Amino acid sequence: MIGFPFHVLNTVDSTNNYAMARVSEGPVTAGSTWFAMEQTAGKGQRGKQWRSEPGENIMLSTVLQPALGLHQQFMLSVAVALGAFDFFCKYAGDESRIKWSNDIYWRDRKAGGILIENVLRGSVWQYAIVGVGLNINTPRFPDELQNPVSLRQITGREWDTIELAQDLCRHLDKRYQQLSPDTYPAMLTDYKSHLYRMEEPALYRINGEVFQGVIRDVLPDGRLCLEKNKEILELGFGEVEFVFTR
Known part of the structure; x- marks a missing residue:
């Protein structure tokens, strides 16, 4: 245990x-x-x-x-x-x-x-x-x-x-x-x-570009399915950054 x-x-x-x-x-x-x-x-x-x-x-x-x-x-x-x-x-x-x-x-x-x-x-x-x-x-x-x-x-x-x-x-x-x-x-x-931001529009950053996206799914191998401009991106760890505003 x-x-x-x-x-x-x-x-x-x-x-x-x-x-x-x-x-x-x-x-x-x-x-x-x-x-x-x-x-x-x-x-x-x-x-x-x-x-x-x-x-x-x-x-x-x-x-x-x-x-x-x-x-x-x-x-x-x-x-x-x-x-x-x-x-x-x-x-x-x-x-x-x-x-x-x-x-x-x-x-x-x-x-x-x-x-x-x-x-x-x-x-x-x-x-x-x-x-x-x-x-x-x-x-x-x-x-x-x-x-x-x-x-x-x-x-x-x-x-x-x-x-x-x-x-x-x-x-x-x-x-x-x-x-x-x-x-x-x-x-x-x-x-x-229980996933944070699941199905909620929010800001993300990929390769320096900030955009609004929506988390749609997490695949069994852990890849994040993020919708950007009606396209689904399958992202691995370290490939996307969550953007926060105070």
Whole structure:
């Protein structure tokens, strides 16, 4: 089960790095999870850093051994995103959303993100290192950050981050245990029902061009179907940017 065992680290460069190092040392029990009170070099998607004051937020990584092929990687992403969404929605309410591909949003503001890194042995998917970062108790963010939000800002109260991190593990595990090629179509439908900006006109940027588009679908392999000028573009990760206006 995800979260068994559950380790608390005082300070670490990155929980994903720490988990990856444990895997490189030898076999690791699937579900092993490391929660950090402080990260000095937290990792986000596409090389971005995840910054947090000590003890304020959820920063954890869990080691999984998916019974899936490498061509099915987006299936795991969907299950993890749904687990994180279920958790955040429980505390923040039904204005929570999943932003493609696996960020957690509340209204138009980012509450957290997910980073999955893989360990391969030949063509075998040996381990997945699943990192989750969620803003919990941050009272105020730097002005240069585009659109962050914390659970404290939403609810007006402080939370026990370790207690919430363990509850997050339970939500992640529930979705992960449901995951299989047979259940994936229903999970993908559920994922799309909670997708940020689904079927809503909004601004996007591709190769420097800003335009109004509408998300119409997410394909089983993870590609985003974005309508632009009555044409459907099938886009992979990093090929499109969501544009926000304050």
